[in-house]
């Protein structure tokens with residue numbers, strides 16, 4: 090799409106449409122940064138439009154079906170993305186007013202050669218949506234997630250959990266930080282409250298993380314309260330050698346270093362390893378860094394512990410990545426399950442006899458979590474059950490088998506439901 094600086098408010102919408110179009114084609118959503126949209130207010134607006142369109146994706150698909158009698162026009166460039174963003178604004182962001190949703194959407198498609206012939210249609214659709222907005226807004230709540238996921242989640246977590254999952258999707262995620270050390274004054278400066286162990290929750294989400302007090306000095310890193318659980322379950326003496334598999338961008342690596350281990354951080358994605366390197370540098374933490382496919386990695390000396398944060402469907406992170414639930418399908422999840430098993434087998438081969446394996450996934454799918462933990466003992470591992478005492482007495486996520494299972498309908502002590510990611514953790518010893 091061609092750039093335009095002439096019309097105020099157009100640039101963030103063009104950028105938002107570009108980013109959303111990529112996500113609609115299957116890319117992961119990453120918020121626009123300063124290099125995409127320089128003005129912080131424009132950037133916040135663009136990201137708000139995209140996340141609103143993604144959180145209401147299922148409902149907007151229904152609305153599009155209602156408005157477009159002949160379906161989505163083929164080969165129409167940015168048309169669908171622009172339309173979804175404007176519908177999101179008209180239906181769910183009343184504080185922005187309707188005018189810009191109509192006028193700037195028209196300007197945006199006019200600048201796209203593949204979509205400009207649809208400018209009139211776009212205008213007609215948005216005007217109709219504006220007139221019917223009160224009815225269109227009443228979308229059935231069960232459209233927040235694909236029906237197949239609602240079915241598996243209902244079986245796993247109960248029908249009562251689904252409305253809480255929906256509320257969590259619409260609310261988004263609070264900002265949780267893991268502290269490098271005890272900083273009582275910093276907690277006050279951040280406007281944060283202690284949550285669990287060294288995790289604190291920041292009340293206001295209106296400042297970019299890199300502008301928070303203590304960021305530049307490396308006093309914390311961003312990590313959901315659930316994501317911070319697995320590394321705490323590596324119960325080895327300080328100085329033990331630990332391999333962190335699937336380490337980038339390094340939240341769990343930082344925790345393992347903080348716990349006093351000699352850490353080797355391994356990930357196969359060079360760009361993600363650069364982020365890990367930058368994060369460790371900011372924290373003044375040191376690890377051995379290996380950019381490699383774990384399936385091809387053979388260490389010179391076996392490790393005392395392996396943390397395997399396995400690649401997974403990531404459905405537990407839908408509050409920050411609403412797109413994941415629409416991108417996944419059963420075949421894709423089956424492929425991930427097979428890869429996880431190969432990685433578990435490889436992780437065992439990197440462990441000393443008696444060494445500890447912590448396996449985790451940020452997935453709500455039992456095949457990637459509970460079922461893998463039932464399979465793993467057949468590969469020469471003994472289950473090393475996790476206890477509530479290791480989670481400061483928080484018993485809710487500890488299962489009868491000694492696994493940890495969190496999901497967004499589970500309240501963190503002192504907090505409402507919907508404020509943590511879905512995670513699964515199991516711990517083993519190599520026999």
Ligand SMILES: C[S@@+](CC[C@H](N)C(=O)[O-])C[C@H]1O[C@@H](n2cnc3c(N)ncnc32)[C@H](O)[C@@H]1O
Pocket residue numbers: 334335336337338339340341342355356357358361381382383384398399400401451
């Ligand atoms: C859930 S993310 C890791 C998050 C990270 N542990 C943290 O706490 O910040 C999974 C990681 O596994 C990596 N990965 C996927 N397949 C891999 C493989 N075969 N070998 C090594 N790393 C892999 C991905 O690049 C991704 O960075």
